[in-house]
Amino acid sequence: MASTRFNQPDQRKVASSPRPKGRDNAKDTLCRNVLIYGHCRYEDQGCAFNHDPNKTLSLPSDMSAKKTLSVDSPAFTPATLSAPGKSSAISSQAVNAAPFTPRGLASGTVTPIPQAETEPATFNPAQIKEFTPQQTYDISTNPPANGTAPDAQMPYDPFSMSSVADAMPSAPYNPYLQADNSAMPSNGAAYYQAQPSFAAPAQPLQYHLYAPIGPHREDLTPYQRTVHDFFIPNSLREDLQRKSEATRQVMPNSGLPRLEKEKYHSLVPLDTNNNKSAAVFGFPSWVYKAQKEDGKYYVLRRLEGFRLSNAGAIGRIKEWKHIYNGGVVSVINSFTTQAFGDSSLIFVYNYHPMSKTLAEHHFSPTNRYGHRAPANEQVLWSYIVQIASAIKAVHGNNLAVRCLEASKVILTEKNRVRLSGCAVLDVVQFEANRPIHELQQEDFLHFGRLMLSIAANNQHISINAKVSIEQLLRAYTPDFRSAIVWLLTPAHVPATKNINDFLASISSHLVSSYDASLHANDALNTVLAGELENGRLFRLVTKLGLINERPEYDGQEKWSEVGERYILKLFRDFLFHARDPVTLRPQVDLGYILTHLNKLDAGSKEEIRLISRDEQDCIIVTYQELKKQIQLAFAELSKPATVVKGGRY
Numbered sequence: 001m002a003s004t005r006f007n008q009p010d011q012r013k014v015a016s017s018p019r020p021k022g023r024d025n026a027k028d029t030l031c032r033n034v035l036i037y038g039h040c041r042y043e044d045q046g047c048a049f050n051h052d053p054n055k056t057l058s059l060p061s062d063m064s065a066k067k068t069l070s071v072d073s074p075a076f077t078p079a080t081l082s083a084p085g086k087s088s089a090i091s092s093q094a095v096n097a098a099p100f101t102p103r104g105l106a107s108g109t110v111t112p113i114p115q116a117e118t119e120p121a122t123f124n125p126a127q128i129k130e131f132t133p134q135q136t137y138d139i140s141t142n143p144p145a146n147g148t149a150p151d152a153q154m155p156y157d158p159f160s161m162s163s164v165a166d167a168m169p170s171a172p173y174n175p176y177l178q179a180d181n182s183a184m185p186s187n188g189a190a191y192y193q194a195q196p197s198f199a200a201p202a203q204p205l206q207y208h209l210y211a212p213i214g215p216h217r218e219d220l221t222p223y224q225r226t227v228h229d230f231f232i233p234n235s236l237r238e239d240l241q242r243k244s245e246a247t248r249q250v251m252p253n254s255g256l257p258r259l260e261k262e263k264y265h266s267l268v269p270l271d272t273n274n275n276k277s278a279a280v281f282g283f284p285s286w287v288y289k290a291q292k293e294d295g296k297y298y299v300l301r302r303l304e305g306f307r308l309s310n311a312g313a314i315g316r317i318k319e320w321k322h323i324y325n326g327g328v329v330s331v332i333n334s335f336t337t338q339a340f341g342d343s344s345l346i347f348v349y350n351y352h353p354m355s356k357t358l359a360e361h362h363f364s365p366t367n368r369y370g371h372r373a374p375a376n377e378q379v380l381w382s383y384i385v386q387i388a389s390a391i392k393a394v395h396g397n398n399l400a401v402r403c404l405e406a407s408k409v410i411l412t413e414k415n416r417v418r419l420s421g422c423a424v425l426d427v428v429q430f431e432a433n434r435p436i437h438e439l440q441q442e443d444f445l446h447f448g449r450l451m452l453s454i455a456a457n458n459q460h461i462s463i464n465a466k467v468s469i470e471q472l473l474r475a476y477t478p479d480f481r482s483a484i485v486w487l488l489t490p491a492h493v494p495a496t497k498n499i500n501d502f503l504a505s506i507s508s509h510l511v512s513s514y515d516a517s518l519h520a521n522d523a524l525n526t527v528l529a530g531e532l533e534n535g536r537l538f539r540l541v542t543k544l545g546l547i548n549e550r551p552e553y554d555g556q557e558k559w560s561e562v563g564e565r566y567i568l569k570l571f572r573d574f575l576f577h578a579r580d581p582v583t584l585r586p587q588v589d590l591g592y593i594l595t596h597l598n599k600l601d602a603g604s605k606e607e608i609r610l611i612s613r614d615e616q617d618c619i620i621v622t623y624q625e626l627k628k629q630i631q632l633a634f635a636e637l638s639k640p641a642t643v644v645k646g647g648r649y
């Protein structure tokens, strides 16, 4: 079995010793390292200076040359502290020792140690550094004294944290310090100043990991983590897929026209019943999903048999276009058309796939006795908050909703309601020209009746003296009852009711509703973060798929199997064709595949062993090298075609 090792360069360089520059008497000059530290680490590595202090220094006889710096050492008694007139214990020869200039350092960057000319040197060991050749720093033997890293360019390997952790600066990277260098810790100042650009993070972000972002359930033990944790929850996925399917649904033989002038086509009816009542708008209405030529989907509400007598009526749409609220289905446009074989008025709205009206949701029988359980009060509060917010937006624009009916409020997601059918009555009843404040006061009444009908589980509820609201709502809290009573009680003219007063009175429910929506947002963000990782791995698998098993490329018969691409073929087998070592069954563990793909995407320096199918080749390679090969092979595939004789490559 042939074993190959990819990219195993030994990064370490052999430590070199300082060389005296142009000094013939180097051998007679005591090495400054010996003088300061008592020994020189480069003595056996070619340091040309003298390492025997007895040769040059008149040291006391009991002082060993190997003895390290101590307070008793006369060599290290600061001269400034010595009594005037007393001579230094260090010989003048030692003071004149040649200064060490590290090889390779630019002269401008080194502070030269001043040579003593006439006066005895003021010797301060703290000012003099031991000579250290560049790029030979050994972290194990030379721990950084001031918390600085020896080599700021040292690559960071997220998969070998233990070995690299030691090499990281003792002051950890703090992203909050990026903007403000003045906040840097003083002990690490030298290290940070040495960085070419502090704007760049000190270490690569670990993009390859599934970061557990978002709210977590603490009651799950580790073994309960499943493959599903990596993907979008089934219920949400199904919901989104159904919506996507509904959006793309077409009805080839529906017989519905194409609105050439307005550029709408592929109409699909959304009405679930054929009994068209004119109760709400005064005209039978139909709802269709349609696609515009811009590729987007809209809803067309058609009022059958409507004749526009006042051209200004459609102009009311303009004001509705300004309403931008989460509780209102946006009004896009309005026009008349003869395309349906009659004179129809069309309103265009945003399309919310798979919606249901509140009437469909709350008043269609569900159990086998034809009954439906009464609505939960929390759900009703959620509706109240959303509809009140929508009304505030509408009233704030000097408009009125006018059609707050259970069949004209749609549920677009769980407990998420929007007012549909806005603007219709403004156009249809344009000539009635009713005062806006009157219509707004009616909105409160319609709102109250809508909530009461859902709470009492009766779509056609009528309020009469015989049955009080208190009785109807006895299953609900006093808070809820008083909110409904407030909405249903007409204001005594000239006093008027105001949506802001209503919102103030339900403030505690606004807060709960807001909190619930924050939680929902957090949950969706968590899902989104997971999908981000999946998208990344999908791109990687796509590249592998494009390279592996490609029969021919660029005139090469087995392009995908020769050269460096051979290891990609072996990696594909390692990833997808692995077998359980005991049972020899195929390894179908998604966790295994995700782990290796993530390491590959991160370009980890961890090594893996790839074995060919015939077991004749065994290659030890890092994920980093594999990643490089994928990038190279993919770049080769993506290069522009070159035209050759008789064909095109």
Ligand SMILES: Nc1ncnc2c1ncn2[C@@H]1O[C@H](COP(=O)(O)OP(=O)(O)OP(=O)(O)O)[C@@H](O)[C@H]1O
Binding pocket: 270, 271, 272, 273, 275, 276, 277, 280, 285, 286, 287, 299, 329, 349, 350, 351, 352, 353, 354, 355, 356, 357, 359, 360, 407, 408, 410, 420, 421
């Ligand atoms: N903007 C919209 N996006 C998606 N679907 C919508 C939209 N507006 C209405 N719908 C859907 O269209 C269908 C028909 O709506 P419509 O308002 O006609 O209700 P309806 O129950 O048929 O009322 P009516 O009896 O008054 O016609 C409903 O299922 C509703 O959910």
